[in-house]
Amino acid sequence: MDSRGYFIPAGIGFKKENTFFRNKYGEVEIEVCSANRQLVEECIRKIILARENCLLRTSIKKIVQIIDKASSNLSDEKYSLRKEAEDVLPVTTGLSPQMLSLGMDALTTTFRKENMLNMLYSELGDPKYLDGFRKSKAGESKALGKELIVNVFGSGGVPGLQVMGIVNALLMKSAVFSKPDSGEPVLPSIYARAIADVDPRLADAIALFPWKGGDPEFADLEACVFSERKENEAVVVFGSDETIRNVKKKVSPECAFIAYPPRTGLIMVAKEKLTKNNAKNLAERMAWDICMYDQKACFSPQYVYLEEGGKVSPEEFAGILSKEMDRMGEKFPVGELTDIAKTRINERRRTYELQEIIGSAKIFNPKGGLVIFERNRALETPITYRTIHVMSVNILSEVLGLIKPFEKHVQTVGIEAGEEEFREFSDILSLRGDVSRITTPGNMYRFPPSAHHDGRKNFDGFIKWVDRIA
């Protein structure tokens, strides 16, 4: 057995099975547990008990220290769980070992003390509200996280999201039950085990294991996980519109339900920034945004819009971007392509080979990617896997019309423009669709945990405030 795809609190008996994952990075044997209703019931009972006996009695400062230590351990290449992650995750996630390592570094940096405290201050004003009544503008106030948070992860999300679900729950002193992506249940298990290495009692408030969502075989189990949830609990879904719809139907109406649907990103560049001096640097920064997690994240840009009239033409810039993506492809190769991805990339490339012949496009083939300079500004569905559509506009504000058909899915926008124009477009875009993060190219993939997620605070919907007014 190379790793595990579950985390079950101590003292619960369950049946284990082995499953194999295989791709170009190797073959690994992952132990999973046999999922059934009884196991869910026992896990939920145990983690709620652990919350009462441990989480609620542990100061938030201590909880932050424990998670910080777990992250610190995982940042050490010599730590056994880090080694396990590096060995196994390229096979289960499909990300290249180099990208996976980069992702692990990012994750272990994110969930460190300073970042977590910043988030807590940002969310609550003072993290100590989670420990008990403290002075507030209302007199004295206390913050209580939900008794239980159920996280559901659909397929294909970036690995760190599942860890974020666990960490956020613990920071709110909520017991957490996660249904990980059955295609990648290993990383959340590794993180939970890393926390258990530091403090097993705290880790007892975590349970996770996968099952095939929506399968009639698990109807009874899902009734327990979703339909029998209570008022002081929450179900959070990260997944496709279909996954969200299917889960929402099952969740009891008393329970809080929060959904994070699919999202996308785009980049806009003003002509003043398309200069010989800036082009290479800009392309390099963009290449990071595009290549990170193989463009599969909610923040990943799928379209780039460049204003005409700069010293570097949009078509020329597409070539420069291709070179930088080529460099990224050398350093952080694209991961394993699924058969579906291969089909779609092939279809897209074939379509644009023809478009290039008739003069409507120019295509570039950087290592592990595809850059399409699209003259007709055709709106094509994103393929991810480092396939980027680059288009020109006469003036930057034209972008607002072009993105209308899909703006409700846009989360993150990277704007490269003068300060005034940056602010102007930030204001305009903030009113459009679900745009909730505006930054500069090169920063789309990095944001602190204190940043809002999809337009809301991380703890929104999970915290009950109690005021004591004497």
Next chain:
Amino acid sequence: MSYLETCDTMLNHPNPFNMDIEEANALRLAAIQGSFEHHYKNNAVYRAFCDKFGVKPDDIRTFDDITKIALITSDFFKQVSAYKEEDLFKIISIPPEKIVTYFTTSGTTGKPSKYPFDRNSLARLNKSNAQILKCLADISVDDKFMFLTPDLKHTVTGLVHGMYQSIETCIGKERAQEQVRFAQKIDDGGEAHYQLDDLLNIMAGGGIVHLFGPPFAYKDIAEMLLKSRQIIKMAEKSKAFMSGGWKGRQDAMITPKELGQLINGAFGIEERNIRDGLGLTDVFSWLLECEKKRKHVPPWMHVSARKESDSLKDLEKTMPKNQEGIMAFLTPIIESYPAFLTTGDLGALTTDFDAKCECGRIGPTVEYRRRSGDPRGCALEELKKMQTSAFVFVEKERYEGHVKTT
């Protein structure tokens, strides 16, 4: 014999689905070789595309070589039609003045694709669809037809017009006017209503009555009949033909088995006479099921499941029988554009080219499985894409060459 004559030999055969297998494949090869040569020589864009693959007419020597032919994506037609219609002329293989009409595909969402046609190609397509209907459905001149759709004046879909033309070709124009009826009426407000009385009347007239429409129309009417306890017992050889899928009515979707039971319960049509048709909108054809529920490919078409790959050249490799791959469709009967297409749909060959189906007719037969899904990722999975199982017969746009005359 020219390749077009070869096409006509197959199209005019008394029963092309019962030809000698070797003869059928030899004619298929010859027709496709000739068609590829025609498009390669006369279509500069397509020639440049083939050159990228390093494939020329001389490379298509054997039956297996057919898969070397460079495939165009249906996405290309969608894009050109949507964003720069004038570029459509760059992909035609005949003098522009020979274009007489465009067919437009449509779906519930997205932008339509336009395909240019000359008279000869239109005539051959009509013959093709009529032959498919005649040979696989065993229809005769006295049969009646009830379309579970609006009539020709109130719909522009190829589903309806194409099928009507096929029936006309099979039984004659005058008979078609007498023997074809439409079950949906459009009121003054533009709302469609099923006319159960018309349906019941045509049944009461006796004789074989074939039904035609999308699956949801069958479901709607069957449920209406069962609710009002009116059960029709259709004549034994009556058939239910369907095509078009559940476009715009996904909420009503039921399994083929459930639909079959509903149709049997409401109309008395046996399972073996319920026939689904796979619409190939990019080549404006359909593949109809035989009584063994297999969709037959006529000799003037080549359909295969190709291996998924990110290499342009690897689409040459075909999947073995019953194994899923990317569907590729080639037909030599269209002269105006290279009808060598891949749509991104997934399917499988269920009878090989050198074998016979259980029904006794020659292969191949195919099974459509699904649209190739979306790549993994929590980034935006799918913007609404056009679904192209129904095509719109747009004859209101008439062209002489590239000049619109109406």
